[in-house]
Amino acid sequence: MTHPLPLSCAGRTVGRYVHPDDLRADLSPRPYLHPVTTLAGTPVTEERPADHLHHLGVSMAVPDVEGHNFWGGRTYVAGRGPTALDNHGEQRHHAWKLRAPDGFVEDLVWTSGGTDLLRERRTAAAVPLTADAWALDLTSALTNPGGAALTIGSPATNGRAGAGYGGFFWRAPKGPAGTPPPEVFTADAEGEDAVHGRTADWLALRGADFTLVFAGATDDTRRDPWFVRTAEYPGVGSSLAWATRLPVPAGGTVVRRVVTVVADGRLDRPAAAALVRKALS
Template identity: 70%
Template structure:
């Protein structure tokens, strides 16, 4: 359970029991606004491998850490026996509003990546708080790897893979959340673009996503509102991301979780405040020392 300003705001499932076809991985669900509105979806009927908020990558040198089918060039989506799993190794820190852990990304018993992940919370106002999600992936395989996506494998516009937030559908079948940045509105206009922040606004909730550093801000946003509501930050939008043996890649996403349907100026103001917030003693997750607990 993660807490913010004394209130329970999210459950973090660090050792999920899931079928291998879902690429088992830790996830956050439910995530709630201060007012109690749930703003994540777990294993929805349209995409059973969507797990609330998670770090999900569809192609790590052929290994599927996203779940579901794999997009194969000239064949399309194919059910393959290529799923990996993210396994919790140990906690480095556990506080009410902070979790820092180490994970092992394995496929068929072979470790491809290790990860240091920091998840923390802080309040912005009486109606809004921030989920701060940092991931540092290190190539532990002993050989060069690369991260890809359906787009890099031949499916245009499907550059998903990395931080991903599956939001809930509205009660009315024809009601969709609004998505916008500082300069554009609608799925077609913002999908695949880079922007300092991006907002997804439902009937009575708003999520404002922002990259916390220059490297993260260079990643395009993957956005869906028509088929389902979801937002991700893409590691491999148009070309594969090489990862040499021993090298690492770091990303940090801030998500403002707010009650109410925010307009553009309000979303921009919250994004600015979130980015400017002093993150305290976790400035580089690589430097966090191990805690006493190993569970």
């Protein structure tokens, strides 16, 4: 599949859903949203940046599904560190259940080495909020189709402290050279060190002319810590396996839902919280 699926909100195209056919295996081919923009047209995602070629806009990316890499790049191996392995998987389109201008429902298969490890029902919707903000409502239901339990891990569960990434991940764009990185804050904390690896009802990433506000929309999602980078690169994820591996029993399903407010301008705490409330109502 090579033609991006447009995503519209309030009569404007605010995103494109891409099924790439030109990704190397070590980039863990998977569908993703890029470019995503504000209503005014400001880009808020980045695709294949030079610092991390496997960062693909907004995607579901997991570095360790029973030892298989669906994140891209090197795999963290205990005692060896980041290591190039031939263990990369691919998320393959299986069927559309719904395609509409403002969203879609898609079935995917997560496969690696000839084995289907997970089946996913992915739902995305673009929701208008105000004249300056909309929300991306993304739900991922991951089902283990096999006859035995499997587990989802991360570099942290394999020995790299603080690197519990894997799950929903949003790579934001860097500003021009010499500009400060985006600011990050929650309702009661501010700065990468203060919010990384912690839970919060919502988390905001504020750039020069945009603000993204991420919120878990289910109890399980709200229990997942946030993975946050601003100094090295701007990115935010909701972590499935921050400190311990996440078991998925045979036939079992793990569901996560993240709603992201995409706003023009620089929101303060009260404005960010108000838009999250509106998006989740």
